[in-house]
Amino acid sequence: MISSSDILQGKILIVDDLEANVLLLSRMLASAGYTSVASTMNPLEVCDLHRQHCYDLILLDLQMPGMDGFQVMEGLKASEPDGYLPVLVITAQPAHKLRAFKAGARDFIGKPFEIPEVLARVHNMLEMRLLQKALHNYNDVLEQRVLERTADLQENYLETIFTLTRAAEYRDEDTGAHVLRISYYSRELADILGMEKTFVEQIFFASPMHDVGKIGVPDYVLLKPGRLAPDEWEIMKGHAAMGAKILGNSKSPYLKMGAEIALNHHERWDGGGYPAGKRGETIPLAARIMNICDIYDALRSKRPYKPAYDHAKTMDIIRYGDGRTMPDHFDPAILAAFVQNHQTFCDIFEAKTA
Secondary structure, eight states: OOOHHHHHTOOEEEEOSOHHHHHHHHHHHHHTTOOOEEEESOGGGHHHHHHHHOOSEEEEESOOSSSOHHHHHHHHGGGOTTOOOOEEEEESOTTHHHHHHHHTOOEEEESSOOHHHHHHHHHHHHHHHHHHHHHHHHHHHHHHHGGGOOHHHHHHHHHHHHHHHHHHHTTTOSOTHHHHHHHHHHHHHHHHTTOOHHHHHHHHHHGGGTTGGGGGSOHHHHTOSSOOOHHHHHHHHHHHHHHHHHHOSOSOHHHHHHHHHHHHTTOOTTSOOSSSOOOGGGSOHHHHHHHHHHHHHHHHSOBTTBOOOOHHHHHHHHHHOOSSSOGGGSOHHHHHHHHHTHHHHHHHHHHHOO
């Protein structure tokens, strides 16, 4: 896992055309113990600096002469093939926040600065960025060894996936046991459906990564206790595409399926899901299997907007619907297999609940 020392050594770049702001932020971060803080007042330098130093976090002012923060973010995208911009924007204009998120920023700091807020947001973003890098670094090593397919390698790999994906889950879940249960549900359902051994193995390892894109969702959206506003819901829905980007471009069959599931696990059989409104068999099979498993576990678990339901009530909702969840959201064949074997999933929930 990422230690406090790792976070304090994270590489930070401050970009602001006002020297007073640069000095204030630099001193603030230095006082908090951050040891690798650079700065520039010239936005035209940012892309080259990032290519040279691969910053873990860029504090970016939006309003600058010559090249504003939105233009800087467009340039940075060329340096980030996975689409994740490690950018924390600085703005005094509330109207700019949504535009900044759509441009790729991960969070924002308002002006005038409040020290506790700045330090909290910097710490959180650095932790998430370093976790993401750890996942990719581990994958690079794993791809060299995956052909061995030894039991020890698979066990270590699964443990790493659970540890890293649990970091995303812990931001909005009461427990990280959710990702463990998803593995067992998905493997069991794939086996019931008669899928070949390779598919069953891959979905076991890939399904826990379904919500890794939540790493890129700002806390004020992810942790909001009430109903999300329309613009906040659009930001939340972006976790599906973000997860696919984080896991994509890999040779590992586990990560390929993980990316496929991350992108499609909120699609519905009737076409009413997101992000693409896919319907029927245009939704990948792994995502269709994982979707009903995810819904089952979400209904069994406590959420900010609902209590935990028992198995009987959960199965009534899956069979007959409650308005929010409806049976025509699921592949009919997968739904039938799930319902016919429902006690198996109840047993997994009871056995794997921490």
